[in-house]
Amino acid sequence: MSEKFLWGSATAAYQCEGAWDADGKGLGEWDVFSHGNPLNINGATGDVSCDFYHRYEEDIDLMKASGQNTYRFSISWARIIPEGIGAVNQQGIDFYNRVIDYCLLNGIEPNVTLFHYDLPNALAEQGGWANRTIVDAFAEYARVCFKAFGDRVKLWVTINELRYYAYCSNIVGNYPPNHKQDFQRYFTVIYHEVLASAKAVKIYKSLELKGEIGIAHDSCNVEVDTITKNPERVKLIAENFYNNLILDTAINGVLPASLILQLQEFGIDTSFMKFDDTFDFREGTIDFLGLNVYNRYYVTDSSDEPTEVFHNNKGAGSSMKEGIRIKGWFENSFDLTTQRNLWGREIYPQCMYDTLFDIKNKYGDIPVYITENGHGCYETADENGYVEDDERIAMMQAYIDKMLEAKSEGCNVKGYYAWSTMDLYSWVNGYEKRYGLVRVDFDDKRLPRYPKKSFYWYKELVSSII
Known part of the structure; x- marks a missing residue:
């Protein structure tokens, strides 16, 4: 793997691949959810999405044209092992081999995530990540992928956003299996995720493959409001x-x-925590940390009001600000001077700098990749399909500036991935919430691609730094 700084972009399997039932792929949890669950409030599905499954060469060509030297994507577990355990689908292996080989042919380093929210439905029906049996199932799935692709893939992420996935699935309830304020399940799921990740890391290292393996964690900078009465307790x-x-x-x-x-x-x-697991944790430590940086967690003392979750999947149709109150623990504080996106999430570039130094101060010199950073917004194209997304450019430039500042001051930052490579399915937000450097016209069955203004900005930025 090259030691040069990596500049790229990222996608996730269910969000971009389409081909939801093609070539032996098994049924996924999101297939079932998007096809009929009333909680799928926008009615959109990932059945076709960007059709990356058939259009990957075009998308990788665009990455190369913008000067990117790495691409972060995820593998669909159900495309590799349709039932989550058992028989391997060779056609799924073949597809990802084609993607990996085409990346390498074009000088693009593949950074591969094993799990990005899309669980095989057969495992979901058995309790998913709340059922301890999933730990060994994931480990075996990881082994299959390492053996199939590990000779060429030198950067691996076991699980994307372990906390946020558990949060949306078990606290907010907007992601399947749609549990609400189920704190028991939330912590059980995260524990099984970290255990499964450790087992996968242990397997990877036992295979003596020449690469690095880590996790991708969502924004982790906890900041305590100055009005907080018990700041040390609240922060912990x-x-x-x-x-x-x-x-x-x-x-x-x-x-x-x-x-x-x-x-x-x-x-x-806490009976889901087993003593013997401590050995797996010790032997399964990561080589690098991926950070998906968007916002800080701004917190203060919990009020006497009941536990409540604030989450907006309606965009401009709602004025709700993103956050949570956990009675007896803490609640999110709202800085009225800070800008927010249309989905109620804080836009706070300083959190990039603060997060990187939090990691350095707590965990030393572990290599860090910014595995996601981007800006979701509504967009209107001109008659030629072109989008002038100045808002995205300004936001991302501010975050990148803070990343480079932290890097210059000693943080061990190794790469940056824009979210996302192209417009794609944004989970329960559907297709109106757009993140891409490349516009996809979802109203045209041909799904034409149109590089946005941000695409050319990113190309210039990368060329000026590389």
């Missing part, structure tokens, strides 16, 4: 909720003791 509780179960185990190989006590005091049954 919030760090345990957002970060420590994932980062302490993945980087240091140990469970945070304060978290276990906190969960027990909160009434969480």
Whole structure:
């Protein structure tokens, strides 16, 4: 793997591939959810999406044209092992071999994620990540992928956004299996994710493949509002909720003791944590950390109001600001001077700098890749299909400036991935919320691609730094 700084972009399998039932692919949890669940509020599906499955060469050609030297994408578990365990689908292996080989042919380093939200439905029906049996199922799936692609793929991510996936699935309830405020399940799911990730890392290292393996964690900078009465207590509780179960185990190989006590005091049954797992954590520490950086977690004391989740999947149709109140623990504070996107999420470039230094101060010099950073918005193309997305450019430039500032001051940042390569399915937000550097015209069955203004901005930025 090259030591040069990596500049690229990212996608995820269900969000861009389409071909949802093609060539032996198994049924996925999101296939079932998007096809009939009333909680799929926009009615959109990933059945076709960008049709990356058939258009990958065109999309990789565009990456090359913009000067990108890496591409982060995920593998669909159900495309490789249709039932989640058991028989391997050779046609799925063949597809990802084609993608990997075409990347390498064009000088683009593949960065491959094993799990990005899309669970095989057969496993979902058995309890998904809340069922401990998934740990070994994931480990075996990882082994299949390492053996099939590990000779060429030198950067691996086990699981994308372990916390945010568990949060949306079990606290917000907008992602399948749509549990709401189920804190028992939330912590059980994260624990099984970190254990499965550690087992996969252990397998990867046992195969003596020449590469690196890590996880991708969502924005992790916890900042305590100055009005907070018990700032040290609030910060520790919030760090345990957002970060420590994932980062302490993945980087240091140990469970945070304060978290276990906190969960027990909160009434969480911690019997899902087994003593023997400590050996897997110790032997399955990561080589690098991926960070998906969008916002900070701005927190203060919990009020006496009931636990409540604030989440907006309606965009401009809602004024709700993203956040949570957990009675007895903490709640999110809202800085009225900070800009937010139309989905209620804070736009706060300083969090890029703060997050990188948080990691350096807590975990030392571990290599970090910014595995996602981008801006979702509504867009209107001109008569030629061109989008002048100045808002995206300004936002991303501000975050990149903060990343480069942290890098110049000693943070071990190795790469940056724009989210996303092209417009794609944005989960329950459907297709109106767009992130791409390339516009996809979803109203045209041919799905033509149109590079946006941000595409050319990114090309210039990369060429000026590389």
